[in-house]
Amino acid sequence: MGGQYRIRGNKYPRMRRPRRRGRLVVMAVASVAVLGMMGWGTLQLIDVFTGNGRKASAVGPKSDCSTGATPSATAKVPLPKPGGITVNVFNATTRSGLAKQTADELKKRGFKIGDVGNATEKFDKKVKGTGLLLGPASSENTSLPVLATQLASAEHRTDAARKNTSVDLILGNAFKALTKKADADKALAALSNPKPTPSTSKQSC
Structure with missing residues (x-):
């Protein structure tokens, strides 16, 4: 062909459609936004059902977040006074x-x-330590600990077959004297009013 319709030079019209880069970018941004919203919604659901550690259990004991201490679930057994113990x-x-x-x-x-x-x-000549405290099974957490404040180094034992409530103090070969009264009184006071022990487990507040 010639004349005014001749194509000259190395430029010619493109016949294919231009790439739609703008649409691809919009679709990518929209996909990221949708995924982000789904992830946020999942975290919110987890927070609702678990409480995220901010709510106390309805059936468990309340804990002190400032100290980490958890109250004991069992009732404290009152200790007898020395006057109520027969030795x-x-x-x-x-x-x-x-x-x-x-x-x-x-x-x-x-x-x-x-x-x-x-x-x-x-027991004669067979107690090697300072002494042996012996009582019924019921005295393990009552009478025996109270008597033990008077001879801190004594061994503790219980006899399930024993019927009476009295406790024995059997003096051993290493015995010299009872614990000094001042120290025994301090030990007895601490036993009657123990300080709460903080829990070592971490609490979320």
Whole structure:
């Protein structure tokens, strides 16, 4: 062809449609926005059902977020006073008069005194430590801890077959004297009014 319709040079009209880049960008942004909204909604649902640690359980004990302490679920068993505990004092050593001397001191400190004398063959000269505290099973968390304040290093034992409520103090070979009264009084006061122990588990507040 020639004349005025001749194509000259290296430029010619493009016959294909231009790329729609703008539409692709819009669609990508919209997809990201939708995914973001879905993720946010999921987090909100999780927060509603779990409470995100901000609400206390309806059935569990309330915790103190400032200290992390959780109150005990069991009721505290009241400890008996020394005057409500009958103590039998037995001497398992070779030193004479030790049982009576110790019994007299315990009486001054408010305890009731039962039997006083030498230990039975089962324990005679067989208690190596300072002493042995022996009582019925019911005394494990009541009478025995109270009596133990008077001889802190003594061993504790319970006898399930024992019927009476009295407790025995069997003096051993290493016994020299009861715990000093001032220290025993402090130990007894701490036992009667224990301080709450903070929980080591982390609390979310």
